[in-house]
Structure formats: structure tokens, C-alpha cells
Amino acid sequence: MRRASLSRRVALFTTLGLAAVWAGAVVLMAAVLWSEQDELFDQQLVETAHALLPLVSHMEMQGIAVEVPQPAVPMDEALLYRLVARDGRVLRQSELAGRAVLPDAADLFPGRVASAPGYRLYATPFNAAGQALQIAAPLAERREAFREGMTGFLLPMVALLPLTWLIVGWVSRRSLAPLRELGAEIAARDGSRLDMIDAGDWPEDLMQIASVVNGFIARLAQALEAERAFATNAAHELRTPVAIALAQTQQMRENATTPAQIARLDALERALQRMRRLVARLLQLARADAGIGDSTQAHDLAVLTRLVVAERAPSEAARLADELPPAPVMARIDPDAFAIVLSNLIDNALQHSPPGSPVRLRLRQGAVLEVANEGRAVAAADLAGLTRRFARHRGDGFGLGLHICQQIVSAAGGRLEIISPAPASQEGFVARVTLTPPVRDH
Structure with a gap:
């Protein structure tokens, strides 16, 4: 489930807070409006009763049977009245008053407003003739x-809620833009890029965070530099002793006479050969971490590929099936860096393919190099981790070859793709390197 961004959370909770305040204000306004409206209607009811009392009382005393004229309205909208005597007798009432359920005339106190189910009532004080008018609205x-x-x-206020959400969202996104920039700057740092973050004109809080992160980056850079320096120095120091030990072992192997001596010296030679390869990988790793790869000049990859293949041992070269175009394939990459990448990809293919099976090299225009080998397919879940440092899938490798390739290709502005199984197959492994072709002048 995707987590909501900080700007979205700020917009959401700010809008909810405003909505809660708005709802409280609406409830308070409704209570005030009802109270003020009730007071206004009661005042109108009182004034109407006092205005009608002389007229209705005069009509009663003169024996006029005609009612006070009223417009034809429904029962629930009609204003009802009745003229009562001091003893509670109803002397005269409107036609609809006789059908309405009203309190007894004697139960209403003169000069007071009362409530009944569905009505609001008022009874005037008795006049000189002993008559009072009770009116019901x-x-x-x-x-x-x-x-x-x-x-x-409410209608315009409800319409303001989406507008408030949009405005608050826009404000929060604008306000938190420096935080997203800081996140992007931190995400851009890795083992090959440990430069300090420039806080620029960010707010003071983010400048403090950037300062703390820069401190971590500085300490991490020092630790990585010390690690790389140690690995490089150790590899340099080991290279000569390993070469001497390997040469002496091979000489002793030639002079050995018994099968037991030969077997022990073969095992020692294999161990020294493995150590020699490890030393070579550590030196390549140090160069890859230093950022080699990019070049201001374009070089012909076809020529470099032929040179790398020619340097392979005859037993290995016999397994390589290359497909190189006759025309030059130009790309911007350091020649030594490309040789390291191609050698590592060939070593990886030879090591993880069945003995004697071919390893196919294909170079095509657009600066695309593919090295493919047969063998069991690698699970999709394991592919992404193959380029991590010291990540080994099968075999007795060091887990550095593909990582070195990834570092060099990235530094050259290209990309390394690991594909398994091979296209149109159920097995196999393909390493595809796409480099940056030179920019053509128009």
C-alpha cells in the first residue's frame, strides 16, 4: 500500500481541522439563527395579536358574523385566532381554529408566549370589555x-471545502518543496557520489538537517576512502608475492616426481591462481570506485573487443563466438574501462556456463554489447542483487565482477541489464551493456 506523502498529510489534516472548525461554527450559527428567528417571529406574533384584538372585539360587540379576512392557505401555514372571555369561553374564532388541536383557552396566561405541538401561541391581556385574543402561528x-x-x-460554505483542500494542498506542496529536494539530494548519494549537499536558500530547519547529513556523508566518505585505500594497498602489496609464489609453485610442479607431490602442488597452484584473480579484482574494484569509465573521446568498441578476445587463453578463446559489425561502433568510454567490463563479463559467462558450451559476444550499432551464455536460468528475485558487491549466485566466484561492471558502466553514462532466461529461451543468461554513442554534429 502506497503511503501518503507529507504534503498530502498536511493538506488532509489541515483541511480536516478547518472542516471541524467550520462544522462547529455552523452548529453555533444554526443555534443563534434559530434563537434570533424565534424571537423575531414571537415579536411579530405579539404585535399581530395586539393589532387584531380591537378589530375582533369590535366585530364581536357589534354582532358582525363575518370573520377577519385571511388568504387561502394550507392548514399548516394559517394563522389561527380566537376571542375568549374572562371565564374561558370562546366568543369567536377563525374557521381553521376549530379544526386545530389547541390548548384550552383557560390554560393560556395573558401576556405570555406559549408552545403547543405544532404551534406557537400568544394571549393578549383582557381589554376593558373583558375580552382577550389568543393567536396561534x-x-x-x-x-x-x-x-x-x-x-x-451552507451551499456556498460546502462549496468552499474542495476549494480549501486544493488551496491547502498547493500551499503545502510549495512549502514542502525544499524537503523533497533534500530527499532527492540524499537519494542521489551513493558509494560513487559522496559530495556535500548544498542547502542553498532552504529554510533554517532543513539547513540544519542538511548540515547533519553532510557530517554523516563526510565521515562515510572517510571510512570508504580508508577501506578503498586499504584494499588497493593490500592488492598492490600482494600482487608481487603472489606472482613469485605462483612462479615457484609452477617450477616445483615441473620438478615433482611423485603423484602425491604433484597433487599437492596442483592444489597450491589453483589456490594461488584464485588469489591472483582476487588481487586483480580488488585492483579493478578500486579503479571502478574511483569513477573510471567516462571519456571525452569516442572509441571503436569493435577494435577494443577484438583486442580483449585476442588476449584470452586459447582454451577460452575457442569457446568465444563473436559477432562484430564491419563498421566501427563508437562510444564514449575509457578503453581500459571497457576492457575491464568485457573481461569480467566473459569471465562470468565462462564460469557459469556448462563446460565446452559457447559464449556469444554480440556488438551492434548504438553501442550495445551483449554477452550470452548457456546454463540454468537465474530466478527473477535474484537478478537485481547480482550487481551488488560480493553478491554470489552460484560457483566459487568473488561476487565482484558484475558489481565492477555496473560501477564502470554507470560512470560512463550507460546501463547494464541482466536478463535471464535469455530471450526466446527457457534458460541462459545475457548481460547487455548500452553505452553512450558520440553526439553527431549536424
């Missing part, structure tokens, strides 16, 4: 007005 109208007011307020 349906709550449905108030609720409808409240809903319309809240809807008119």
Missing part, C-alpha cells in the same frame, strides 16, 4: 424559513 412556517436560511448559508 404554526411552527412549520418557522422551520421552513430556518431551512431556507440554513440552505442559503
Whole structure:
């Protein structure tokens, strides 16, 4: 599952915080709006009752049977009234008041606003004629007005939430851009690149982090430099003694007379040959870690390939099947570095292929070199780790050859691809090197 980025988390939690504040403000506003609206409607109810009382009382005293005119409205929107005497008798009421369920006239206190299911009521004080007007307004109208007011307020506010998310996201991405730059700078550092990180105009907090990281990089560079220096010095110091010991062993092998002596000297010679190869690999590793590979001039890979093949032992050269184009294949890479890469790929192919099987070298235009060998396929999960230092899959190798190739090819601006099984096959191994062709002038 992909983790959310820091800018996305900042935008999310900031927006959620604003949304929580917004929701609280909406609830508070709704309570205030309902209270103020209720107060306003009650005031209108009181004023209406006092305005109608003289009219209805006069009509009652004059015996006028006609009701106070009202517009034709539904039951839940009609304003109801009734004129009552001091003893609680209803003297006159609107037509719809008789169908509504209202409290008894005697239960309403004059001069007070009361509530009943579905209605808000008010009873005026008794006038000189001993009459009071009780008026009832349906709550449905108030609720409808409240809903319309809240809807008119909420719609634009809800529309602001996505806009807030976008604005906060943009601000957080802009604000955290230096942090992403720092992450990219740290990710770009590896064993071949340990230069200090330039904090530039980053915020002070990130400059402090960059300073701490630079301290780690400096100490790591010193440790790696000491390790490389030790490996290089040890390889240089061992090269001559190993060569002398190997020469003396071979001389002793020629003078040996018994099978036991011959067997022991053969074993010793194999051990010294392995040590010689290890010394050679360590020297190559030191050069690869130093960044050899890139070249300002282009060189013909076909010529270099022929030279490398010609230097192989006859038994090894007999197994090499090369496919080289007649035209030059130019690429920007140091000749010695290319020879190291090709030699290591050939050694790897010879070592991990069945005895006597061919190793195919193919060079084609575009500066692409392929070294293919037969043998069991390598599992996909193991392919990516083959270029790590001291990573061994099968055999008694040192786990340095492909790593050296990877370092040199990367320094030359190319790429090394490990393919297994071989294309259109169920087995085999292919190492493909793609280098940088020279830029053509137009």
C-alpha cells in the first residue's frame, strides 16, 4: 500500500481541522439563527395579536358574523385566532381554529408566549370589555424559513471545502518543496557520489538537517576512502608475492616426481591462481570506485573487443563466438574501462556456463554489447542483487565482477541489464551493456 506523502498529510489534516472548525461554527450559527428567528417571529406574533384584538372585539360587540379576512392557505401555514372571555369561553374564532388541536383557552396566561405541538401561541391581556385574543402561528412556517436560511448559508460554505483542500494542498506542496529536494539530494548519494549537499536558500530547519547529513556523508566518505585505500594497498602489496609464489609453485610442479607431490602442488597452484584473480579484482574494484569509465573521446568498441578476445587463453578463446559489425561502433568510454567490463563479463559467462558450451559476444550499432551464455536460468528475485558487491549466485566466484561492471558502466553514462532466461529461451543468461554513442554534429 502506497503511503501518503507529507504534503498530502498536511493538506488532509489541515483541511480536516478547518472542516471541524467550520462544522462547529455552523452548529453555533444554526443555534443563534434559530434563537434570533424565534424571537423575531414571537415579536411579530405579539404585535399581530395586539393589532387584531380591537378589530375582533369590535366585530364581536357589534354582532358582525363575518370573520377577519385571511388568504387561502394550507392548514399548516394559517394563522389561527380566537376571542375568549374572562371565564374561558370562546366568543369567536377563525374557521381553521376549530379544526386545530389547541390548548384550552383557560390554560393560556395573558401576556405570555406559549408552545403547543405544532404551534406557537400568544394571549393578549383582557381589554376593558373583558375580552382577550389568543393567536396561534404554526411552527412549520418557522422551520421552513430556518431551512431556507440554513440552505442559503451552507451551499456556498460546502462549496468552499474542495476549494480549501486544493488551496491547502498547493500551499503545502510549495512549502514542502525544499524537503523533497533534500530527499532527492540524499537519494542521489551513493558509494560513487559522496559530495556535500548544498542547502542553498532552504529554510533554517532543513539547513540544519542538511548540515547533519553532510557530517554523516563526510565521515562515510572517510571510512570508504580508508577501506578503498586499504584494499588497493593490500592488492598492490600482494600482487608481487603472489606472482613469485605462483612462479615457484609452477617450477616445483615441473620438478615433482611423485603423484602425491604433484597433487599437492596442483592444489597450491589453483589456490594461488584464485588469489591472483582476487588481487586483480580488488585492483579493478578500486579503479571502478574511483569513477573510471567516462571519456571525452569516442572509441571503436569493435577494435577494443577484438583486442580483449585476442588476449584470452586459447582454451577460452575457442569457446568465444563473436559477432562484430564491419563498421566501427563508437562510444564514449575509457578503453581500459571497457576492457575491464568485457573481461569480467566473459569471465562470468565462462564460469557459469556448462563446460565446452559457447559464449556469444554480440556488438551492434548504438553501442550495445551483449554477452550470452548457456546454463540454468537465474530466478527473477535474484537478478537485481547480482550487481551488488560480493553478491554470489552460484560457483566459487568473488561476487565482484558484475558489481565492477555496473560501477564502470554507470560512470560512463550507460546501463547494464541482466536478463535471464535469455530471450526466446527457457534458460541462459545475457548481460547487455548500452553505452553512450558520440553526439553527431549536424
